[in-house]
Amino acid sequence: MDDAFSGSPGDARRVPALFISAPASHHGKTTVTAALARCYAKRGLRVRVFKTGPDFIDPMLLAHAAGGVHPAYQLDLWLAGADACQKMVYDAAQDADAILIEGVMGLFDGQPSSADLAALLGVPVLAVIDATGMAQTFGAVAYGLAHYRAGLSFAGVLANSVASTRHAEMLEQGLRPGLNIRYFGAMLRSADTALPERHLGLVQAAEVPDLAARIEHAAAAIGQTGLASLPAPVSFYAPSNVDASAHLPLTLLGVRIGIARDAAFSFIYPANLDCLRVMGATLQFFSPLNDAELPDVDSLYFPGGYPELHLQTLQNNLSMKAALHHHHACNKPIFAECGGMLYLLGSLTDKSGNAAAMTGLLPGRAVMQSRLQGLGYQSAPMPGGVLRAHTFHHSMIDTPMVPQAIGERLHNTSAGEKIFQVGRITATYLHCYFPSNPTAAAALFLPGRK
Structure with missing residues (x-):
């Protein structure tokens, strides 16, 4: 060779x-x-x-x-x-x-x-x-x-x-x-x-x-x-254009980000983790299914996954819920995508009609459906800029929250996904690709923004 x-x-x-x-x-x-x-x-x-x-x-x-x-x-x-x-x-x-x-x-x-x-x-x-x-x-x-x-x-x-x-x-x-x-x-x-x-x-x-x-x-x-x-x-x-990610400013230097990772929360792009690390963040993983407390972190990231398959375990982990409420009360950032967002709602119901209490950090409930409810590429206007994203989900949410923004579909066939903000929580069905706009990604996790 x-x-x-x-x-x-x-x-x-x-x-x-x-x-x-x-x-x-x-x-x-x-x-x-x-x-x-x-x-x-x-x-x-x-x-x-x-x-x-x-x-x-x-x-x-x-x-x-x-x-x-x-x-x-x-x-x-x-x-x-x-x-x-x-x-x-x-x-x-x-x-x-x-x-x-x-x-x-x-x-x-x-x-x-x-x-x-x-x-x-x-x-x-x-x-x-x-x-x-x-x-x-x-x-x-x-x-x-x-x-x-x-x-x-x-x-x-x-x-x-x-x-x-x-x-x-x-x-x-x-x-x-x-x-x-x-x-x-x-x-x-x-x-x-x-x-x-x-x-x-x-x-x-x-x-x-x-x-x-x-x-x-x-x-x-x-x-x-x-x-x-x-x-x-x-x-x-090698591509003809210089790789911009290798020269990203250390926007997240010293920021500790806790990332949910277990059987319920596992849908995360490896490139997202690379992007956060290149910007200086320290990543610590934890399990909402198994851990009793959060790691000592400044911000939280809840990716998508299968929370609907673990309703009772998530409902019964009261100490984790309390730790999340404390984190939110301290005005620390939380970013939640798809299944991560469902976990932050008041309740989640699976396709068999079984319901369980989730964290209640966001008002509303989610119910799993028998058919696909969202699919396709969208641009996601986040507080720090527009991220490219994708959606793929089988649930519907019922919430009084008014969206802060709405995603724009690549092929404008229907309305985009809603993006919600409650305090320092940003939540959406969209799975965002951080390298598409690292500055916007960093803004989701920077502590101190009101």
Whole structure:
């Protein structure tokens, strides 16, 4: 493998890389990406894994599959920008033996799409196609993906959820010689490799007791395909623009931020943590589920997650609630996103009708719904400036609070999410991406503002 170069932005680092995509969601992209990561990591290779888009759950699984040394960062062209995405992968390439990027939805879905990111980075696309109920038409789907966009590097296709050896043969027959599409083989349908799901996507990695065994089964299956060999090297370049995050002012120097992190609150961008640290903040993690008190901090950050799955535990942790009320009474900042906001309300009701008392720091209640209630990119006008953000939730809130601001959707199809302020609490359904405006992010946590 070539040594890494240093110096000008035009210098490159060559690393085997693959972009795993599909015709749509639910074709098995995460399983295949995790299987590849584990397959390569078991050989002692240093694998770095990324996830396209704003997803929180898939990256946890991918990081686990790759060995858990590094978090799996989100590559999002709208939230982060092309230069930041390019830099994250370039930085990872400096000490990686392989880079895997899982796409989002279908290859060409969305604006920007997975194809846009693959083209920007120059990483060949592997199309994973769930072949359930399909035979030779597999070739037509593969051909469409390979040729829909001129100039997109296409590595080949993998058949997933294949019923039998005979089924695999029929699928391969659809890839006629003249199509010139590489067939990497098939992964047979197996309950041993399936990843469990719930209403916000896959079940979190820490909640799947046999996750390691499932990934091992998938890695063994991928090892029997043409993907067992490392993909071809790709040249990764530093972005032409200087990385502004490396020169951020130490706005949060000396500020101690307590961050809720447990099974109920885990939806947080690793880049957000990096951004806070670069600005000088000291991060301390605590568990609203298990801890009796807060760490000694100046500000609090409640990310999203699954509080609705832990109603009784959150309700019964009275000492944590008291500590939060004391923090708020001292006029210390609290920033809460989505599930974090639900925890600050008076009560939360799950889809079965079970209700529990939450902290009561914010007036109102939240009720889980059977259908998705909010989805998409938005600009979030926060007290310190506009942050780019994303929303994805199944609950509705009933509150007398008047919003301080309202998010603006990237595609103006409906009203944006509300942003509430009560004292030093800022709460919203929006998951904000701090590197999009570090100054605005810092303002959420700076103590002393009235």
